[in-house]
Amino acid sequence: MTIMDFKVTRNQNPTPISERDAILANPVFGAKLTDHQVVVVWEKDRGWNSAEVIPYGPIMMDPSSAVLHYGQEIFEGIKAYRHQDGSIWTFRPEANAKRLQRSAHRMALPELPTEVFIESLRQLIEVDGDWVPAPEGEKTLYFRPFEIAAENFLGVRAAQRVEYRVIASPVGPYFTGGLKPVAIWIALDSARAGKHGTGEAKTGGNYAASLLAQSEGLENGCSQVMFLDAESATYIEELGGMNLFFVYKDGHVVTPALDGTILRGITRDSLITLLRDRGIEVQERKVTLDEVRSGVKSDEIVEVFACGTAAVITPVGIFKSEQEEIVIGGNEPGQLTAQMRQELTGIQYGTVPDRHNWMLKLAD
Ligand SMILES: *Cc1c(COP(=O)(O)O)cnc(C)c1O
Numbered sequence: 001m002t003i004m005d006f007k008v009t010r011n012q013n014p015t016p017i018s019e020r021d022a023i024l025a026n027p028v029f030g031a032k033l034t035d036h037q038v039v040v041v042w043e044k045d046r047g048w049n050s051a052e053v054i055p056y057g058p059i060m061m062d063p064s065s066a067v068l069h070y071g072q073e074i075f076e077g078i079k080a081y082r083h084q085d086g087s088i089w090t091f092r093p094e095a096n097a098k099r100l101q102r103s104a105h106r107m108a109l110p111e112l113p114t115e116v117f118i119e120s121l122r123q124l125i126e127v128d129g130d131w132v133p134a135p136e137g138e139k140t141l142y143f144r145p146f147e148i149a150a151e152n153f154l155g156v157r158a159a160q161r162v163e164y165r166v167i168a169s170p171v172g173p174y175f176t177g178g179l180k181p182v183a184i185w186i187a188l189d190s191a192r193a194g195k196h197g198t199g200e201a202k203t204g205g206n207y208a209a210s211l212l213a214q215s216e217g218l219e220n221g222c223s224q225v226m227f228l229d230a231e232s233a234t235y236i237e238e239l240g241g242m243n244l245f246f247v248y249k250d251g252h253v254v255t256p257a258l259d260g261t262i263l264r265g266i267t268r269d270s271l272i273t274l275l276r277d278r279g280i281e282v283q284e285r286k287v288t289l290d291e292v293r294s295g296v297k298s299d300e301i302v303e304v305f306a307c308g309t310a311a312v313i314t315p316v317g318i319f320k321s322e323q324e325e326i327v328i329g330g331n332e333p334g335q336l337t338a339q340m341r342q343e344l345t346g347i348q349y350g351t352v353p354d355r356h357n358w359m360l361k362l363a364d
Pocket residue numbers: 077202238239240241242243263264265266267268307308309310
């Protein structure tokens with residue numbers, strides 16, 4: 001038996017269809033999970049083994065399990081889209097598989113082979129395909145693949161037993177209110193990642209480090225936080241879970257360069273490609289908060305948007321701190337922002353040609 005042979009144990013007590021239909025009619029991000037989960041185990045002396053699809057349910061864990069103490073964990077976020085003909089697709093899964101491997105390397109976790117990652121999504125769709133919502137109102141099924149250090153041992157070293165799991169949740173728009181611009185809190189006394197740290201890894205610790213500033217932002221009417229570089233608090237890096245783009249009046253677009261502290265967003269990478277396809281110049285470089293402040297004031301910067309799998313593309317209307325409020329484009333969604341959002345979601349839902357072969361069919 002290879003690790004690609006998934007043993008499937010069906011949930012004998014699945015969510016009643018009427019209840020599932022009600023959830024799919026109005027899904028709340030991450031609130032309800034499907035009926036199954038994937039588990040693949042890794043042991044130092046055996047490698048990856050025991051690939052299974054099992055009923056969704058709690059993880060039995062020893063209180064000494066390493067992940068609970070030292071935070072050795074990584075995750076991914078990727079969606080399944082239903083097309084008009086009923087088929088189910090996903091977007092650039094090799095890119096997510098690669099990123100999971102990079103995150104694993106940084107966090108001293110084992111690298112899951114790309115084929116196993118993609119097969120794990122297929123396997124979950126095989127049993128939970130009915131959980132992928134109809135293609136309307138930006139509904140999708142959000143996969144959350146993750147790896148955790150699952151060895152019972154309080155000593156400090158890389159775990160010798162690890163679990164890879166995939167769970168899934170039907171989701172609607174991440175930010176309710178459609179293409180309404182969001183307000184962003186500028187974290188002035190809190191950083192999420194430093195040089196040679198874990199900023200490029202998709203790991204829970206980065207999120208834990210962002211939550212205090214996130215709470216402060218929420219208290220100040222902001223839905224997300226923007227982090228600056230840890231060393232000088234001068235350069236714009238990214239939001240707690242999204243990358244940033246700045247659109248200039250003369251037509252070019254700027255996004256902070258990947259310098260080891262910024263997460264390598266797959267939406268970011270896709271948008272750079274789509275923008276360049278349109279003949280738009282995209283600069284990946286350092287951007288200071290000062291440049292953005294004065295650029296917005298002088299109308300040099302006309303649009304700002306944030307991007308990520310969960311929220312796709314979201315216009316940024318305001319950057320805010322205790323000292324200031326920077327209002328972009330009259331707090332209205334920008335034209336390019338709306339166009340790029342339409343193009344990207346169009347590719348994902350199969351209504352815009354997929355020129356770059358980004359879509360992979362998971363089920364007919
Ligand atoms: C996941 C994530 C993103 C967005 O990445 P996508 O691949 O586009 O979903 C951006 N920043 C952080 C910190 C993230 O964790």
